Amino acid sequence: MDQSKNNPQQKREQQQRQQQQREQQNRQGSQQPAQKPQNESAGKADQDEC
Numbered sequence: 001m002d003q004s005k006n007n008p009q010q011k012r013e014q015q016q017r018q019q020q021q022r023e024q025q026n027r028q029g030s031q032q033p034a035q036k037p038q039n040e041s042a043g044k045a046d047q048d049e050c
Helices: 002-006 008-031 038-049
Strands: none
């Protein structure tokens, strides 16, 4: 974790990855039925990160 502070390129890649995840979540959210609670989709995203 400390390495990301010293390595700006790694930081940039991490930000890009987070942005991609956010875009994927937005896309999935729009496809999902409105009945589904947001918490469920958020939990799935957390599992994907592991």
